[in-house]
Amino acid sequence: MTEPVVHIDNLTIQYQNHTVLDGLSWSIRKGEHYVIGGKSGSGKTTLAKAIAGLIPANDAIQIHFDTQSPLRAKVEYIANWYQFTNLEGDRNFYYQQRYNRHQGKDTLSVKGDLEHFAQKEGLCFADIQQRIHDFGFEHAQSTQLIELSSGEHKKLQLIRGLWIKPQLLLIDEPYTGLDTKSRALLNAWLDDWANQGVQLILITNDNNLPKAINRYAQIVNGKVETVSSPTSFFRDSKRNKKDIPAFLKEVPETSFDTIVEMENVNIRYGDKVVLKDISWTVKVGEKWLLQGPNGSGKSTLLSLINGDHPQAYGLNLKLFGQPRGSGESIWDIKQKIGMISPEMHWYFDTNATVWHTIASGFYDSNGWFIDVKFHEKLQIEELLEFFDLRDVKDRILHTLPLGKQRLALLARTIVKNPPLLVLDEPCQGLDSDQTQYFNDVVDELAHYGKTLIYVGHYESQLPQCIDHRIVLEHGEVKAIEDIVLNDKKIKESVIA
Structure with missing residues (x-):
């Protein structure tokens, strides 16, 4: 042999x-x-x-x-x-x-x-x-x-x-x-x-x-x-469904009717056009799916919304009812957004514990934060319990299995109960059971007035609450649709 x-x-x-x-x-x-x-x-x-x-x-x-x-x-x-x-x-x-x-x-x-x-x-x-x-x-x-x-x-x-x-x-x-x-x-x-x-x-x-x-x-x-x-293959144990923490059942206060309004938005780097003539409106309470092939401009579009893109100024862009560049700071914008993305996971503080990771969501930092207030500590503890993370709260985030890392980052995303959740491929690397658990939590959160922008490639691995879809291709809007995911029925379609 x-x-x-x-x-x-x-x-x-x-x-x-x-x-x-x-x-x-x-x-x-x-x-x-x-x-x-x-x-x-x-x-x-x-x-x-x-x-x-x-x-x-x-x-x-x-x-x-x-x-x-x-x-x-x-x-x-x-x-x-x-x-x-x-x-x-x-x-x-x-x-x-x-x-x-x-x-x-x-x-x-x-x-x-x-x-x-x-x-x-x-x-x-x-x-x-x-x-x-x-x-x-x-x-x-x-x-x-x-x-x-x-x-x-x-x-x-x-x-x-x-x-x-x-x-x-x-x-x-x-x-x-x-x-x-x-x-x-x-x-x-x-x-x-x-x-x-x-x-x-x-x-x-x-x-x-x-x-x-x-x-x-x-x-x-x-x-x-x-x-x-x-x-x-053996799978991770299915978590017992728990009642969502009380503070997340409070509908976020909003003095605006729209989360995002953009009209004919263009982003270019030299001769390279990344976004071309993007027009899109997201109203309070809507649940959007953002899709498109790799390199279609999804990440750049999200960066305009979360305040990270320097070209956001001077565009026909409103966030939370206010024109971009009308005196608001990047932190004013981020205070209203809870976000998770693969890129954020890459760049996250490698020395942050699970507890520090969740706490940083109050201050929109990648690990570092000032002393948290008493009621914020209570919310952190509630989320540790809700996501079964209490026994690893003092562990370094990056030493945990990927599934637990993503749950800790989801807890960070929702810890301040923001009006907008931006979940950019949040289930990358998770198996089907972990993905289902994650999306079940998102569906439960959606009942309490949250607006959602969710990036995902596969309809079989998405939250059921999604009711709208925008599709990008080569930096342009390919389609804007109203959808019902539970029976895959297209209610109305507008092809750009």
């Missing part, structure tokens, strides 16, 4: 006093393409990083490359999020910086990043051109890394990792942030590479997988268990 591609013998990895992998042994043979799924926080990412050599494994892992293969004798790991640096090698970015053009030039462009990567790895740029085109990523070539949306960052990660064509490829949450078309293209690409000999290990609970996938495993009590299909 030939040697396995990956052989692991008695691998143990601990973080502080917590054992993540406990005497784990596992072998992967040539042609076995795995999905590793199961409970969040079980050790999936830790195992992948150990196989890739990013975490010390004390000689417990052996990789046997095929010396006759034309593929690179390399293990390539594509992380859940893309960690990039500025031109000086620094990762110390802040959230609003991605909309400030002159500061954005502190990072490489997409093409510059790919060219640098090609030179480092000895790759030919022509070999990836067609993939870039197929991914719909050509328009982003001149875009600075800091300006990319989460979906665009994922595409860049995938293009880089797949370009190498390694013998062993591990991808952590491969579909995070990708629109439906891009997910299908990725699966076709992975099938192509598998047919050429690339060994695949994907970390995901998604059911829409490449055809090449033929093995399934999960980590239970620090050890690998194989299962017959993704439906056999």
Whole structure:
């Protein structure tokens, strides 16, 4: 029998006093393409990083490359999020910086990043051109890394990792942030590479997988268990439904009838048009779904609403009944908004505890805040109880499983009971049960006068309260519709 591609013998990895992998042994043979799924926080990412050599494994892992293969004798790991640096090698970015053009030039462009990567790895740029085109990523070539949306960052990660064509490829949450078309293209690409000999290990609970996938495993009590299909993966325990905290049942006071009014709004960076002639009105109490393919302008549109975009002044734009630039400060705007987004999650203070994370929602900061008032402390404690986070309130946010991180950030979003909730792909990386729980909470909140703007790609993973939809494409409004999600019936459609 030939040697396995990956052989692991008695691998143990601990973080502080917590054992993540406990005497784990596992072998992967040539042609076995795995999905590793199961409970969040079980050790999936830790195992992948150990196989890739990013975490010390004390000689417990052996990789046997095929010396006759034309593929690179390399293990390539594509992380859940893309960690990039500025031109000086620094990762110390802040959230609003991605909309400030002159500061954005502190990072490489997409093409510059790919060219640098090609030179480092000895790759030919022509070999990836067609993939870039197929991914719909050509328009982003001149875009600075800091300006990319989460979906665009994922595409860049995938293009880089797949370009190498390694013998062993591990991808952590491969579909995070990708629109439906891009997910299908990725699966076709992975099938192509598998047919050429690339060994695949994907970390995901998604059911829409490449055809090449033929093995399934999960980590239970620090050890690998194989299962017959993704439906056999263990899931996080379903949370018992609790009564929503009393302060969130109070309808936010509003002295205005509209949340957003914009007419013929345009945003451009030099010759690049990001938003073109956008006209959109959001009335108090409406629940909007914002959709569009990666790079369509969704993040830029939201940045105009939440006060982060410097070009908001001088536009025909009203927020909360007041023309933008009529004397209000950015903090006046943010006080009325609760927001969560993948980008905010990226840039969030890495030293913030769960308690500090929620408390920062009162002051719209990314972790830092002044001393909270007594009634604010009570609201924080109520949310810790509501989201089952009390036992981890003193843990550093980024050390928790992704599902708990997102719940803590949702608690931060609603802690001040704002009139507008902006939830930008809030369920990225969550499994179906976690997503359902999250959206059930959103539906419950919607009963108490909240206005909602929700960004999501998949109708099957959305709150049922949504009653309107706006669709962007290439920076323009493609459609504005009234919808009913529970039976997918289109009540009225206005195509722009």
